Amino acid sequence: MEEILNQYETVHPSDAKIWFKAGNVSDFPTNRGGCIKYKNKQIAVFNFARRNEWYACQNACPHKMEMVLSRGMTGSTEDIPKIACPLHKKTFSLVDGSNLNGDDLKIATYPVKIVEDEVFVGFLD
Numbered sequence: 001m002e003e004i005l006n007q008y009e010t011v012h013p014s015d016a017k018i019w020f021k022a023g024n025v026s027d028f029p030t031n032r033g034g035c036i037k038y039k040n041k042q043i044a045v046f047n048f049a050r051r052n053e054w055y056a057c058q059n060a061c062p063h064k065m066e067m068v069l070s071r072g073m074t075g076s077t078e079d080i081p082k083i084a085c086p087l088h089k090k091t092f093s094l095v096d097g098s099n100l101n102g103d104d105l106k107i108a109t110y111p112v113k114i115v116e117d118e119v120f121v122g123f124l125d
């Protein structure tokens with residue numbers, strides 16, 4: 001389990017060295033997630049149209065290590081955009097990956113940029 005989690009580390013926008021093309025804007029459903037693969041990572045990408053924002057995070061939920069976060073529900077708590085895992089509803093901030101239920105679980109988040117009609121996710125390597 002640790003091995004899966006160790007693959008994921010939050011990338012801050014200014015640290016991104018690789019901008020991987022995840023697809024076109026139209027490839028991602030609005031207000032829900034899509035899943036992409038980059039090297040050995042599964043990344044959930046969210047076109048959060050209600051906020052006119054995009055987010056990306058690890059697809060693995062740290063609770064049971066299931067690859068499900070891309071199928072979760074997006075929402076906001078006190079203006080923090082969040083994703084709720086579809087299995088047991090633990091919620092995570094899409095900004096910093098913190099667990100909003102107060103558990104000691106967090107997720108890695110990745111920067112997303114849109115260039116014309118293309119969606120890019122930033123990685124360290």
Ligand code: FES
Nearest residue numbers: 061063064085088
């Ligand atoms: S597997 Fe995600 S909350 Fe349990």
